[in-house]
Structure formats: structure tokens, C-alpha cells
Amino acid sequence: MSVIEVEQLTKDYGSHRGVFDVSFEVGEGEVFGFLGPNGAGKTTTIRHLMGFSKPQSGAIKVSNKDSWKDAAAIKREVGYLPGELAFPKNMTGKAFIDFMARERQISDMTKTDHLIDMFELDISPKLDTMSLGTRRKVAIVTAFMHDPDILVLDEPTSGLDPVMQERFIEFLLEEKRAGKSILLSSHIFSEVDATCDRIAIIKEGEVVSTVVADDIRKNENKTYKIEFADENEYQRFVDNTSLDTTVKRPRQNQVKVEIKDENIKELFTDLSQYQLNFITEEKFSLEDYFMNFYDTNKSVSSGEEVLSHGIH
Ligand SMILES: Nc1ncnc2c1ncn2[C@@H]1O[C@H](COP(=O)(O)OP(=O)(O)OP(=O)(O)O)[C@@H](O)[C@H]1O
Ligand SMILES: [Mg+2]
Structure with missing residues (x-):
């Protein structure tokens, strides 16, 4: 009621x-x-x-x-x-x-x-x-x-x-x-x-x-930021990976990869073939979700649009 x-x-x-x-x-x-x-x-x-x-x-x-x-x-x-x-x-x-x-x-x-x-x-x-x-x-x-x-x-x-x-x-x-x-x-x-x-x-x-x-809160998608040891390693990964690389930063040799929790093994198996500097997890929180709406430069017409970036 x-x-x-x-x-x-x-x-x-x-x-x-x-x-x-x-x-x-x-x-x-x-x-x-x-x-x-x-x-x-x-x-x-x-x-x-x-x-x-x-x-x-x-x-x-x-x-x-x-x-x-x-x-x-x-x-x-x-x-x-x-x-x-x-x-x-x-x-x-x-x-x-x-x-x-x-x-x-x-x-x-x-x-x-x-x-x-x-x-x-x-x-x-x-x-x-x-x-x-x-x-x-x-x-x-x-x-x-x-x-x-x-x-x-x-x-x-x-x-x-x-x-x-x-x-x-x-x-x-x-x-x-x-x-x-x-x-x-x-x-x-x-x-x-x-x-x-x-x-x-x-x-x-x-x-x-x-x-x-x-x-x-229970979002099962995670974004990982990965930095490769050098330009060659970065390029080799970008050319060969089947994972969804959402952001590429060639100058920093970095990529962001968005995966579902269940695919984490695949990510690490893939990464074991490369020389890395680091890998960090970037959590998608309620705050990230809200900030999409607070940002006045972004015109967001529906919640689904925001959800589709963070939650699948
Ligand atoms: N009596 C009024 N006459 C004219 N405009 C008004 C009146 N009351 C509110 N507004 C306008 O309506 C809009 C909504 O205002 P409101 O106070 O509801 O916002 P709010 O979401 O509570 O904001 P805040 O987070 O700053 O408290 C604003 O543009 C405000 O200037
Ligand atoms: Mg108010």
C-alpha cells in the first residue's frame, strides 16, 4: 500500500x-x-x-x-x-x-x-x-x-x-x-x-x-583500470583482446575494461600473457549513478541510459 x-x-x-x-x-x-x-x-x-x-x-x-x-x-x-x-x-x-x-x-x-x-x-x-x-x-x-x-x-x-x-x-x-x-x-x-x-x-x-x-548496490559489473609495462604490451593487448575495452589511453599505456563478475577468470587468464604495471578496480556506486544526473553538461533523458553504462 x-x-x-x-x-x-x-x-x-x-x-x-x-x-x-x-x-x-x-x-x-x-x-x-x-x-x-x-x-x-x-x-x-x-x-x-x-x-x-x-x-x-x-x-x-x-x-x-x-x-x-x-x-x-x-x-x-x-x-x-x-x-x-x-x-x-x-x-x-x-x-x-x-x-x-x-x-x-x-x-x-x-x-x-x-x-x-x-x-x-x-x-x-x-x-x-x-x-x-x-x-x-x-x-x-x-x-x-x-x-x-x-x-x-x-x-x-x-x-x-x-x-x-x-x-x-x-x-x-x-x-x-x-x-x-x-x-x-x-x-x-x-x-x-x-x-x-x-x-x-x-x-x-x-x-x-x-x-x-x-x-x-548489487551491480555485478566492474570496471578495471589496467596499465601495461610499455607501449608494445599495451598495443599487443588492444589488438588481441576480445574483452570490451571502454576507455583507451595510449599515452599512459592504460585501458579500462568492463566485465561481469562471472568473467573475472577470463580477464586474469588473458592478462597473464602481458607485462603490467598495475590493475585497479573502479567500483560503480550509487554516487556515480547520481553524478550522471547532477552533471549539468550532460543531458540525460532516461535512467535506462545511465544504467546501460553501469549496469547490465
Ligand atoms: N514561489 C515561487 N515562485 C517562482 N518560482 C519558484 C517559486 N518556488 C520555487 N520556484 C522555482 O522553482 C524551481 C524549483 O525550486 P525548488 O526550491 O523546488 O528546488 P529544490 O530542488 O528544492 O532545490 P535545492 O536543492 O536548492 O533546495 C526553482 O527554479 C525555483 O526558483
Ligand atoms: Mg529545496
């Missing part, structure tokens, strides 16, 4: 800005990554999902409720961490957290106290004097304090230091084990790699790829 359904959402701000025909679903208990370069449309989609904007066309359902008509109910039910933080002025962190607890009628503060401890958060200063990272921690506490089953997180760790980012990943994995459904927009590959089941990539307002993260 899907807990979030985005169906052909369009919001055209003009000059190719906005989101166009965006569709994806987040299943129950799924951690769904939402990635894309700056200005791609992540926050715009998420704000529609939370009922802050009315879709120009298309519709969004969260927990079977319409994101625009039932916005108030969705805001109560979902744990939301906004990308841009806006807090009331002149309030201490503690006053704000107490206020949110009253709003949500939370009587048991166990989860709230656990979050404050975990993120080593001092809630006594006023919010507008806190550092960016500290304010982000306050936002994390208020997103999770009512223990919601659905979480919508727009770049939750931006501004957090590496130790706190790591702690957040551990916490997210705890929430995942507890069966929560999570939409996570992020620019941090390690965070996405550690937590996500599926990932959608949005570019220039359009979803250009939706992938199962394990399909990339």
Missing part, C-alpha cells in the same frame, strides 16, 4: 521553473529518496505534498487524504521537516518545543527527551541566536516528537556537522526498523545510500529516473 501518491503534479512558475508531470509513490515502511540538483523542484513538490500550495494540475494523496483539501489533517499527522526553517522570533528552543508539544497534545515526552539527548541539543537559548545546525536539530526534534508514522524530510541534515549527520542516519535506520514511511530529500549520498529503498531523481522539474537502490 502506498502512503504517499504524487500523480502528475504540475506547477509552472514560468521560464522553465517549477515541476512538470511529477509522479511517484512511497510505500508503507519504505524510505524513499528524492534527489536532484539545486532548483530541480524537490522543495516545490514537498510543499505541495504538505498542502502549502495548490497543485496547478495533478493530485497528491498522503495517507489517502488529498494534500490540498485535507491539508490540516495531513500537517497534524505527518512529521515534516522543512528545507527552509522559519521559527517564531523571541522564543527559546524550550518554549518552542513545549508549544509544539501542547499543539500536538503530547503528554509523553519520552521521544522528545530521547531526541534532545541524542543530538546533544541545548534548548535554553533563543531560537534566533542559535547556530544553523542547532536550529536544524530543533526542527528534527519537532518533526519526530509526536512519533508519526509518515515523515517528510526536506534536506534534514543540511547544516549538521559530520558526527551529527552520522547520528541522524543511525536514528533514521531506527525509525525505518520501526516501520515508518519516509520521504527524504537529500544531497548527501552517504545518507541516501545508508537508508533508502528506492530513489527518484528530479531534474529541471521532471522525474528522470526512479530506481531500486539495491539494483545499483
Whole structure:
């Protein structure tokens, strides 16, 4: 069952800005990554999902409720961490957290106290004097304090230091084990790699790829970089090999060979006939996959196109 359904959402701000025909679903208990370069449309989609904007066309359902008509109910039910933080002025962190607890009628503060401890958060200063990272921690506490089953997180760790980012990943994995459904927009590959089941990539307002993260993690293709001892050895290999040499660098006497794991014996049998300087494995990771979309000089029209380079 899907807990979030985005169906052909369009919001055209003009000059190719906005989101166009965006569709994806987040299943129950799924951690769904939402990635894309700056200005791609992540926050715009998420704000529609939370009922802050009315879709120009298309519709969004969260927990079977319409994101625009039932916005108030969705805001109560979902744990939301906004990308841009806006807090009331002149309030201490503690006053704000107490206020949110009253709003949500939370009587048991166990989860709230656990979050404050975990993120080593001092809630006594006023919010507008806190550092960016500290304010982000306050936002994390208020997103999770009512223990919601659905979480919508727009770049939750931006501004957090590496130790706190790591702690957040551990916490997210705890929430995942507890069966929560999570939409996570992020620019941090390690965070996405550690937590996500599926990932959608949005570019220039359009979803250009939706992938199962394990399909990339379990990629059975490997690229090996090989440097031959000299020009003759390099040329002899290039002339005789039946392996697929994807990149040739004659000046460095190097080639790159892409093979399936099962063909590794063939590669090494072949190479035993040559004098080498070195051979190194170049792993194809989630990060390589994403970077294909982030590179603004490359126009990628479909996920399959990228997958065909890295995964077969
Ligand atoms: N209210 C608005 N009026 C006009 N244009 C807008 C408005 N809100 C967003 N945009 C434009 O829509 C595009 C998508 O912006 P959005 O904030 O959704 O990107 P994002 O993917 O969240 O980027 P980032 O990674 O930088 O947070 C941008 O070109 C932005 O300038
Ligand atoms: Mg954003």
C-alpha cells in the first residue's frame, strides 16, 4: 500500500521553473529518496505534498487524504521537516518545543527527551541566536516528537556537522526498523545510500529516473583500470583482446575494461600473457549513478541510459 501518491503534479512558475508531470509513490515502511540538483523542484513538490500550495494540475494523496483539501489533517499527522526553517522570533528552543508539544497534545515526552539527548541539543537559548545546525536539530526534534508514522524530510541534515549527520542516519535506520514511511530529500549520498529503498531523481522539474537502490548496490559489473609495462604490451593487448575495452589511453599505456563478475577468470587468464604495471578496480556506486544526473553538461533523458553504462 502506498502512503504517499504524487500523480502528475504540475506547477509552472514560468521560464522553465517549477515541476512538470511529477509522479511517484512511497510505500508503507519504505524510505524513499528524492534527489536532484539545486532548483530541480524537490522543495516545490514537498510543499505541495504538505498542502502549502495548490497543485496547478495533478493530485497528491498522503495517507489517502488529498494534500490540498485535507491539508490540516495531513500537517497534524505527518512529521515534516522543512528545507527552509522559519521559527517564531523571541522564543527559546524550550518554549518552542513545549508549544509544539501542547499543539500536538503530547503528554509523553519520552521521544522528545530521547531526541534532545541524542543530538546533544541545548534548548535554553533563543531560537534566533542559535547556530544553523542547532536550529536544524530543533526542527528534527519537532518533526519526530509526536512519533508519526509518515515523515517528510526536506534536506534534514543540511547544516549538521559530520558526527551529527552520522547520528541522524543511525536514528533514521531506527525509525525505518520501526516501520515508518519516509520521504527524504537529500544531497548527501552517504545518507541516501545508508537508508533508502528506492530513489527518484528530479531534474529541471521532471522525474528522470526512479530506481531500486539495491539494483545499483548489487551491480555485478566492474570496471578495471589496467596499465601495461610499455607501449608494445599495451598495443599487443588492444589488438588481441576480445574483452570490451571502454576507455583507451595510449599515452599512459592504460585501458579500462568492463566485465561481469562471472568473467573475472577470463580477464586474469588473458592478462597473464602481458607485462603490467598495475590493475585497479573502479567500483560503480550509487554516487556515480547520481553524478550522471547532477552533471549539468550532460543531458540525460532516461535512467535506462545511465544504467546501460553501469549496469547490465
Ligand atoms: N514561489 C515561487 N515562485 C517562482 N518560482 C519558484 C517559486 N518556488 C520555487 N520556484 C522555482 O522553482 C524551481 C524549483 O525550486 P525548488 O526550491 O523546488 O528546488 P529544490 O530542488 O528544492 O532545490 P535545492 O536543492 O536548492 O533546495 C526553482 O527554479 C525555483 O526558483
Ligand atoms: Mg529545496
